[in-house]
Amino acid sequence: MNAKLISPWVGLVFGLVLSCGLSFFFGESPVQVFKILTTSFFNSKFDLGLTLFYTTCLIFSGLAFALPMKAGLFHIGSEGQLIISALTAAYLGTAIAPFQHAASVAISVFVIVALTLLIGALSASVIALFKVYKQAHEVVVAIMMNFILAALATWATVNKLQSPTSQNPETALIGESFQFLKNDFLKTYFENSPVSVFLFVALLCCVLLYFIENRTLIGAQVRAFGQNPHAAERLGISPKKILFLSLSLAGVFSAFIGLTEVLGNTFQYKIGFSPQYGFLGIAVSLLAQQNFIGIIGSAFLMACLHKGASDLDLETEHMTRDFSRVLQAIIIFSVAASYYIFNRKRDKS
Amino acid sequence: MMDSIVMLLLLSTLRLSLPLLFAVTGGYFSEKSGVAQIALEAYLLVGAFTAATFTYFTHSLAIGYLSAALVSALVGQIFCLLVLKLKANSVVIGTGLNLFAMGLIPIISKVIFNSTGSTPSLDIPESLSLAPYAVLAVTLLTAFWLSEKTNWGLQMKFAGEKKLALESVGVSPTRRQWQSLTVSAFITGLGGAVLSTALSSNYSPLMSSGRGFIALAALIFAGWNLPKSLLVCLFFGFCEALQIQLQSNATISTYIAAEFIQMIPYVATLLALLLTKSQHPPAELK
Numbered sequence: 001m002n003a004k005l006i007s008p009w010v011g012l013v014f015g016l017v018l019s020c021g022l023s024f025f026f027g028e029s030p031v032q033v034f035k036i037l038t039t040s041f042f043n044s045k046f047d048l049g050l051t052l053f054y055t056t057c058l059i060f061s062g063l064a065f066a067l068p069m070k071a072g073l074f075h076i077g078s079e080g081q082l083i084i085s086a087l088t089a090a091y092l093g094t095a096i097a098p099f100q101h102a103a104s105v106a107i108s109v110f111v112i113v114a115l116t117l118l119i120g121a122l123s124a125s126v127i128a129l130f131k132v133y134k135q136a137h138e139v140v141v142a143i144m145m146n147f148i149l150a151a152l153a154t155w156a157t158v159n160k161l162q163s164p165t166s167q168n169p170e171t172a173l174i175g176e177s178f179q180f181l182k183n184d185f186l187k188t189y190f191e192n193s194p195v196s197v198f199l200f201v202a203l204l205c206c207v208l209l210y211f212i213e214n215r216t217l218i219g220a221q222v223r224a225f226g227q228n229p230h231a232a233e234r235l236g237i238s239p240k241k242i243l244f245l246s247l248s249l250a251g252v253f254s255a256f257i258g259l260t261e262v263l264g265n266t267f268q269y270k271i272g273f274s275p276q277y278g279f280l281g282i283a284v285s286l287l288a289q290q291n292f293i294g295i296i297g298s299a300f301l302m303a304c305l306h307k308g309a310s311d312l313d314l315e316t317e318h319m320t321r322d323f324s325r326v327l328q329a330i331i332i333f334s335v336a337a338s339y340y341i342f343n344r345k346r347d348k349s
Numbered sequence: 350m351m352d353s354i355v356m357l358l359l360l361s362t363l364r365l366s367l368p369l370l371f372a373v374t375g376g377y378f379s380e381k382s383g384v385a386q387i388a389l390e391a392y393l394l395v396g397a398f399t400a401a402t403f404t405y406f407t408h409s410l411a412i413g414y415l416s417a418a419l420v421s422a423l424v425g426q427i428f429c430l431l432v433l434k435l436k437a438n439s440v441v442i443g444t445g446l447n448l449f450a451m452g453l454i455p456i457i458s459k460v461i462f463n464s465t466g467s468t469p470s471l472d473i474p475e476s477l478s479l480a481p482y483a484v485l486a487v488t489l490l491t492a493f494w495l496s497e498k499t500n501w502g503l504q505m506k507f508a509g510e511k512k513l514a515l516e517s518v519g520v521s522p523t524r525r526q527w528q529s530l531t532v533s534a535f536i537t538g539l540g541g542a543v544l545s546t547a548l549s550s551n552y553s554p555l556m557s558s559g560r561g562f563i564a565l566a567a568l569i570f571a572g573w574n575l576p577k578s579l580l581v582c583l584f585f586g587f588c589e590a591l592q593i594q595l596q597s598n599a600t601i602s603t604y605i606a607a608e609f610i611q612m613i614p615y616v617a618t619l620l621a622l623l624l625t626k627s628q629h630p631p632a633e634l635k
Contacts, residue, residue: 026460074440136622137630139385139440140569143562144615155608279444286441318460325452332445333427336437 004342008287011338012301015331022326026318036315037308037327047307049190052199053265054303057257057274059202061281062299063209064253066290068138070213071246072226077127077142078254079278080149085120086258087153090269091161092116093174093262105177112178113259120255121248123149128247132240138247146278157271170270174262181264196264201256203296210292222246254278275324280306283332302328358590365593366586367481367547368393368557371540372564373578374492375533380568381496382529383509383522383633387443388428390561391450392421392534396541398454401468401552402461410477414484414542421538422531424450429527439635447561455554467553473546481547488536489579495532496575505529509631537561566618572629588613 020030020037041051061078068075089112098108126145130136154169163172173179181187181196213219225232225242233239257277262269284302288294309324372389379386396417404413428446431437455465462468496502507515508522508529515522544560545552563585571578592610 026456074438076440076444130619130622134622137385139387140565141619141622143387144566144619147559147562147615148612148619151608151612155606158608159606276448279448282441282444318456320455320459320465322452322455322465325448326456327452329445329449329452332441332448333431333437336441336445337431337435340435340437 004289007338007342008289008335010342011335012287012331014338015327015334016305018334019323019327019330022330023316023319023323028316028319033312033316033319036311037305040308040311040315041304044191045189046191046193049186049193049195051300051303051307052186052190053194053196053260054306055300056195056199056202056260056264057277058280058284058299058302058306059206059295060253060256060260061277062284062288062295063205063281063292064250064278065281066285066288066292066295067209067253068246068250069285069290070226071222071242072229073131073243073246074139075124075127075142075247075250076139076279076282077124077145078250078257078281079274079276080142080146081120081123081251081254082257082274082278083153084123084149084258085116085255086262086273087156087161087171087269088119088255089113089116089258089262090171090174091156093178093267094161094172097175098177105180109178109263112263116259117252117255120251120253120258122251124251124254125244125248128243131243131247153269154271157269161269163268168270171268173267178263179267182267184264194265196260198256198260198264202260205253205256206292206296213292218245275306280328283328283335286332286335302331305331354594358587358594361590361593362583362587364548364586365589366583367485367543368540368560369564369567369582369586370485370579371488371543372537372561373567373582374488374575375535375537375540376564376568377533377573377575377578378492378496378505378529378536379533380573380634381509381631382505382526383512383631383635384432384526384530385439385443385634386530386533387440387562387565388446389537389564390557390559391443391446392425392537393541393544393557393561394450394454394555395424396421396538397545397556398458398468398541398552399538400542401471401545404471404473404546405469410473410480410546413546414480414539417542418535418538421541422535425531425534428534429530433523433527433530451555454552458552465554468545468551470551471546473550478547481543484539484543488539492536492575501525501528506631509633512633540564563614566614569630570618570621572625573631584617585614 020034023033024030040047042048064078065075092112092115096108098104127138127141130141131138157171158169161171163170184197186195186197186199221237222242225237225239229239261273280302284295284299287298305327306324309327310321312319312323313321372393375392376386376389399420400413400417403416404410428442431442432439458468459465504515504520505525508525512522544556567581567585568578571581588610592607595605595610596607
């Protein structure tokens with residue numbers, strides 16, 4: 001079997017074992033913790049639905065990291081983009097009031113989705129702007145943008161859009177007619193859990209990207225640029241085009257997380273709704289080795305673990321839901337390390 | 350009246366700049382040796398929690414500071430091992446380390462104090478209120494001496510500018526980077542200790558609130574120059590002091606929201622990147 005293909009999975013297993021072993025030091029049984037982590041996602045239909053909701057968000061954030069990666073860019077700005085686009089969707093959902101006609105509602109929904117995705121794309125292309133014209137490092141700009149966008153969203157929520165009926169910092173619910181996903185068949189089937197039809201949008205995006213990457217000219221250009229920017233430039237591939245395209249598309253995927261939350265789950269913007277999906281996407285993408293179809297599997301796996309970790313609060317004495325972050329971190333570490341260990345062995349043989 | 354406000358503002362600027370000054374010095378050692386450092390936040394959190402815990406149990410501020418630096422340097426070894434030995438990407442591992450610190454501290458806190466929230470409050474005697482400034486002075490002087498006056502400092506910078514040159518004189522760049530990253534985590538850990546023992550009197554969750562990134566911003570703003578970046582930290586500390594003043598002053602805060610002042614370090618850094626002709630990041634920085 002190809003060592004390169006199995007290396008992340010060995011890393012994952014090692015990371016899982018290490019994390020569960022760690023729980024021993026907190027006075028918990030590692031076997032018990034492992035059992036909770038790996039089985040709690042199908043305790044009930046609702047739990048499975050919740051896991052599929054996390055899967056949806058993690059697919060999008062995995063794509064938002066993996067796509068620029070193909071062009072050789074480290075995109076860690078997803079968190080800010082998803083926050084500002086969720087706020088945009090929530091604001092538009094309260095500001096637009098369609099007539100009682102199906103066509104009017106449909107057009108309004110289209111406008112909300114289009115504008116939200118546009119905001120996502122624009123906020124991500126700021127990074128490309130700095131990269132192209134100032135040769136600034138994309139990671140630095142992304143970090144700054146994350147903080148600026150989060151502060152903007154907090155300011156707008158607290159000072160302009162605060163729901164008058166709530167004590168928590170959140171916007172009002174979007175219009176009744178935009179809450180049509182409340183009765184969506186997935187939600188009904190999974191006993192009203194947060195999952196929605198956006199799951200299929202996420203799956204479709206993966207398949208579409210896989211096709212574009214392997215079957216179209218632009219896909220080949222992005223890959224060529226990622227492998228050797230200078231050679232690609234000599235072949236007449238415009239770096240400007242590649243940078244703006246890959247980053248703004250990544251912004252679109254970040255914006256989809258905002259839509260999944262606002263149109264498909266809570267129907268409002270809550271400060272701090274994201275358990276840092278933007279950063280969890282890094283683990284998802286690493287595990288799948290930036291393979292767009294593989295991201296579906298790794299997102300589901302990470303979603304199961306995330307769901308499992310959030311049940312540790314109730315099921316154990318000392319472990320809390322914070323363990324999800326420890327788990328993700330250790331998986332990032334061990335997967336990143338396994339790349340080196342396996343490739344080194346292969347180079348020798 | 351006006352004088353006292355200005356005085357108060359200056360004093361709190363100095364106080365609030367403290368953790369930033371430590372973190373930026375830590376970040377300097379890492380970035381200058383050619384390793385991008387976005388895990389300063391993790392070191393601050395680890396340092397803050399360790400200092401609060403050790404000071405609480407031993408009633409000694411000195412042990413608190415020392416343990417914060419040592420534990421932070423220990424956590425830094427994870428970063429070194431993965432980035433230098435196992436050739437993982439420093440941005441990925443840095444992000445991972447931040448998640449790691451954010452997740453692990455509440456669980457350890459739950460085991461020790463049976464609470465995921467704040468640690469019990471410390472009573473630090475008034476006579477020790479100048480201690481952080483003394484530690485800062487010693488740290489800064491040592492850092493200057495180390496980076497400007499010693500052979501080690503020169504080699505550390507060569508690791509970040511031209512690895513080959515260093516190898517050709519028989520010094521391992523990886524070894525210099527490893528040492529430099531450990532110094533980086535050690536100093537930033539001290540900044541964390543200041544956070545929980547001087548700026549407040551206990552550890553509260555996520556109390557670093559982005560200061561690691563503000564320090565990184567200061568370093569980039571100053572073009573990877575240590576003296577300049579210390580000045581930038583003072584400016585960012587001033588912004589924070591101003592914001593706190595504004596929050597207690599209802600009339601002004603209706604004109605300028607606190608969130609916009611929080612943004613200043615980040616916006617200023619982006620503007621600096623946009624407006625200045627050329628930044629000089631270490632050539633091998635990645």
